[in-house]
Amino acid sequence: MPPKRKAQAAVDSDDYDSPGEEALSDQETFDKLKEAFDVVAMSKRARATHAIDQASFLFKKCDQWDAALKPDHASRPLWIDDAGRIILESFSPVFDEAQDFLINIAEPQSRVSRMHEYTLTAHSLFAAVSVGHSSQEIIQKLNEFSKTALSPSVVAFIEKSTSSFGKAKIVLKKTLSYIESDDPAILQRLLRDPTIASCRADTTDGLIKEAAPKIGVMAIPGTKMAAGANQLAQSAATAEPQRPDEMIASLREEDDDEEVAQVHSFQIKSEEREKVIKRCQDIGLPLTEEYDFNNDEVNAKLDIDLRPHAQIRYYQEKALSKMFSNSRARSGIIVLPCGAGKTLVGITAACGVKKSVIVLCTSAMSVVQWRAEFLKWSNISPEDIAVFTSESKNRFPRNAGIIISTYTMITSTRNRSYDSEKVMEFIRSREWGLLIADEVHVVPANIFKKVTYSIASHSKLGLTATLLREDDKIEDLNFLIGPKLYEANWQELSEQGHIAKVQCAEVWCQMTPEFYTEWLKPSSVQKRALLSIMNPRKFQACQFLIDYHERRGDKIIVFSDNVYALEKYARKLNKAYIYGATPQAERLRILENFQHNEMVNTIFLSKIGDTSLDLPEATCLIQISSHYGSRRQEAQRLGRILRAKRRNDEGFNAFFYSLVSKDTDEMFYSSKRQAFLVDQGYAFKVITRLEGLEQRPDLAFSSPQDRRELLMDVLLAKDTDADEEKIAGDMFGSKYASTGGRAKKKNGVRRTAGTLSELSGGQDMAYIEYNKSRNKDLKAKGVKNDFLRKLQRGSAGAKKK
Numbered sequence: 001m002p003p004k005r006k007a008q009a010a011v012d013s014d015d016y017d018s019p020g021e022e023a024l025s026d027q028e029t030f031d032k033l034k035e036a037f038d039v040v041a042m043s044k045r046a047r048a049t050h051a052i053d054q055a056s057f058l059f060k061k062c063d064q065w066d067a068a069l070k071p072d073h074a075s076r077p078l079w080i081d082d083a084g085r086i087i088l089e090s091f092s093p094v095f096d097e098a099q100d101f102l103i104n105i106a107e108p109q110s111r112v113s114r115m116h117e118y119t120l121t122a123h124s125l126f127a128a129v130s131v132g133h134s135s136q137e138i139i140q141k142l143n144e145f146s147k148t149a150l151s152p153s154v155v156a157f158i159e160k161s162t163s164s165f166g167k168a169k170i171v172l173k174k175t176l177s178y179i180e181s182d183d184p185a186i187l188q189r190l191l192r193d194p195t196i197a198s199c200r201a202d203t204t205d206g207l208i209k210e211a212a213p214k215i216g217v218m219a220i221p222g223t224k225m226a227a228g229a230n231q232l233a234q235s236a237a238t239a240e241p242q243r244p245d246e247m248i249a250s251l252r253e254e255d256d257d258e259e260v261a262q263v264h265s266f267q268i269k270s271e272e273r274e275k276v277i278k279r280c281q282d283i284g285l286p287l288t289e290e291y292d293f294n295n296d297e298v299n300a301k302l303d304i305d306l307r308p309h310a311q312i313r314y315y316q317e318k319a320l321s322k323m324f325s326n327s328r329a330r331s332g333i334i335v336l337p338c339g340a341g342k343t344l345v346g347i348t349a350a351c352g353v354k355k356s357v358i359v360l361c362t363s364a365m366s367v368v369q370w371r372a373e374f375l376k377w378s379n380i381s382p383e384d385i386a387v388f389t390s391e392s393k394n395r396f397p398r399n400a401g402i403i404i405s406t407y408t409m410i411t412s413t414r415n416r417s418y419d420s421e422k423v424m425e426f427i428r429s430r431e432w433g434l435l436i437a438d439e440v441h442v443v444p445a446n447i448f449k450k451v452t453y454s455i456a457s458h459s460k461l462g463l464t465a466t467l468l469r470e471d472d473k474i475e476d477l478n479f480l481i482g483p484k485l486y487e488a489n490w491q492e493l494s495e496q497g498h499i500a501k502v503q504c505a506e507v508w509c510q511m512t513p514e515f516y517t518e519w520l521k522p523s524s525v526q527k528r529a530l531l532s533i534m535n536p537r538k539f540q541a542c543q544f545l546i547d548y549h550e551r552r553g554d555k556i557i558v559f560s561d562n563v564y565a566l567e568k569y570a571r572k573l574n575k576a577y578i579y580g581a582t583p584q585a586e587r588l589r590i591l592e593n594f595q596h597n598e599m600v601n602t603i604f605l606s607k608i609g610d611t612s613l614d615l616p617e618a619t620c621l622i623q624i625s626s627h628y629g630s631r632r633q634e635a636q637r638l639g640r641i642l643r644a645k646r647r648n649d650e651g652f653n654a655f656f657y658s659l660v661s662k663d664t665d666e667m668f669y670s671s672k673r674q675a676f677l678v679d680q681g682y683a684f685k686v687i688t689r690l691e692g693l694e695q696r697p698d699l700a701f702s703s704p705q706d707r708r709e710l711l712m713d714v715l716l717a718k719d720t721d722a723d724e725e726k727i728a729g730d731m732f733g734s735k736y737a738s739t740g741g742r743a744k745k746k747n748g749v750r751r752t753a754g755t756l757s758e759l760s761g762g763q764d765m766a767y768i769e770y771n772k773s774r775n776k777d778l779k780a781k782g783v784k785n786d787f788l789r790k791l792q793r794g795s796a797g798a799k800k801k
């Protein structure tokens with residue numbers, strides 16, 4: 001097929017044909033789909049007796065399970081196969097309700113526009129139980145939403161997974177760690193395990209027995225109480241809704257009549273905390289970690305509240321309500337898109353707990369931003385908020401306060417200065433109410449173990465946008481921090497104007513003949529990488545896009561992981577650039593200019609700007625070199641423009657371009673990188689030709705002579721020029737390089753072909769869709785709330801949007 005027709009076909013069919021491949025026929029596409037979903041063809045009998053429809057072939061057949069569609073299946077939104085894979089129809093009238101429920105009990109896998117995919121896993125069910133769902137409720141609700149009866153294996157899996165969850169807790173008392181349960185048999189069972197027994201700190205045979213603390217437990221519509229309040233949970237499901245104050249009052253009355261409840265516990269060695277948590281998870285008795293901060297009279301109160309202007313958004317409230325739903329702080333992870341306001345979630349949690357807080361970030365730059373955000377959103381007194389980085393080593397003067405630091409400062413033991421050691425002693429010697437772990441997905445397990453060994457914290461809140469790692473170590477976080485408490489939907493937030501709508505495009509840049517000839521020669525991987533990045537056509541595409549978007553009034557960030565290319569591009573185009581070695585003062589000056597100076601509309605950033613850079617002026621992002629197939633990096637880079645200030649302007653779109661040299665490794669890595677964003681509902685268009693580029697005589701490297709000189713430069717460059725930038729304290733490191741950043745699960749992504757003018761809104765269908773901005777109506781949905789007031793009243797239930 002000639003290239004033009006092929007590109008058109010790709011638009012029409014919404015499919016992507018990889019270069020050099022013929023488009024697939026319908027039959028082939030169908031066969032591929034079947035293969036991809038591991039379909040076991042339905043038997044003849046099943047075909048005869050079961051209703052056949054367009055989606056049934058996606059589900060494994062199970063002989064013992066009557067998977068006939070329910071008569072009213074059309075009004076039910078879920079397909080659930082017998083392996084626990086769930087497909088949710090996003091066009092269903094009960095979509096919101098079903099989504100709210102699924103978020104609590106299953107892992108979102110992919111949320112494209114019409115269908116969302118979730119999976120039931122032991123971890124997700126643990127999270128469900130720890131936020132108060134009972135197994136009965138999970139089964140009943142799934143059945144209600146499902147188009148077919150639930151398969152017995154799914155029911156058995158839910159029952160088995162949830163039966164032992166929430167039975168034992170890990171608690172901290174006076175900096176010592178205890179395993180606690182109201183059922184002594186559970187603790188005896190744990191102690192029969194040799195690994196757990198070897199971690200026990202007390203040498204007695206018996207268990208410690210004491211009165212259970214009285215807690216104002218409350219029921220939230222749609223959820224249940226914490227462990228130990230099961231009967232109440234069941235009656236809450238059927239009873240008339242009660243006002244929160246009535247609920248608490250009735251609980252107290254009941255408490256008064258009852259005998260004092262007992263809790264049993266044994267102490268474990270603090271340095272073995274993670275080992276015990278992991279072991280308990282492995283043997284099917286995962287521990288929950290909850291902090292009864294209201295009744296903690298040992299640790300000093302922190303004087304902190306949100307400022308009146310801080311209005312947390314409904315999804316921030318929903319996330320926090322999972323953490324605080326029973327008036328205790330439950331450890332776990334909150335997943336919100338980049339730019340959706342994780343910092344304010346952390347700050348609100350700190351205002352809820354009102355005890356000393358320690359915040360850990362990935363870089364010194366984030367530390368500065370976290371401090372500024374604390375001062376902006378809360379009334380904390382500046383001296384109560386200390387910073388511990390290589391440049392400043394402060395402590396707070398009063399009994400309670402906040403320390404913000406980096407993972408590296410807390411965990412590196414080599415060559416610690418006297419001042420650092422003093423701050424570490426200060427950190428180690430006290431109990432912390434809350435540990436906030438920012439960008440938690442990047443923290444390797446061994447580092448986090450060191451963190452928890454040094455920091456005795458009652459509760460932990462992990463914050464991240466992308467709960468994924470290319471090395472599949474993400475599961476470690478379940479025992480290091482706690483279950484995932486909430487995960488927001490990117491497209492929903494962008495529809496509502498909380499994050500910007502983004503047009504994503506991959507621009508294919510032909511290699512020039514001289515560069516491609518060199519690329520084809522046997523040479524080092526590094527040299528090939530440099531040749532692909534420095535491809536003159538890519539350079540021209542970058543220059544063209546910068547001009548195009550500057551003329552539109554955009555502010556542009558160009559990302560290059562490769563510092564050699566970063567400098568070459570930026571110098572040639574006379575733009576400012578920042579990388580690891582740029583001094584702090586210069587960085588701030590450049591960023592300041594980018595924000596406020598009309599003459600500075602483009603900056604070049606190395607991977608140092610991937611995370612935590614809050615530049616709401618940026619509206620366009622061009623990526624010229626990236627880190628293999630890291631889905632995490634792609635998402636975080638996109639995050640730099642999701643926070644665009646202009647996001648609520650009528651018809652506004654931010655732009656994300658990824659420039660790839662055609663027919664090189666960059667094509668392969670680019671599609672890997674996009675997988676996560678595609679799962680979040682973003683569609684990448686492919687731009688094969690930048691209209692008007694050929695007519696621009698002023699572009700760099702237009703003459704063969706210039707191109708030859710550039711090639712000579714690249715050939716003379718050292719292999720190390722292609723190496724990954726090393727940034728002190730960088731947590732992302734080169735671990736992804738070892739896997740080549742290969743996405744293990746999701747390989748396929750969708751590309752559609754397009755031109756630049758289409759992408760900018762000239763002719764594109766997608767544009768017309770996006771252009772019907774609902775932002776104005778939706779603005780009203782940025783619900784005002786007073787979460788903290790409710791938290792203090794003990795009624796922090798999630799509000800429905």
Ligand SMILES: Nc1ncnc2c1ncn2[C@@H]1O[C@H](COP(=O)(O)OP(=O)(O)OP(=O)(O)O)[C@@H](O)[C@H]1O
Nearest residue numbers: 311312313338339340341342343344465612639643
């Ligand atoms: N409820 C809110 N009201 C007003 N502004 C908010 C609210 N929540 C967040 N913001 C603003 O949104 C922007 C992005 O927030 P933040 O930096 O916390 O995002 P993030 O989720 O941490 O992103 P990233 O993962 O990219 O670091 C900030 O300018 C912040 O002040």
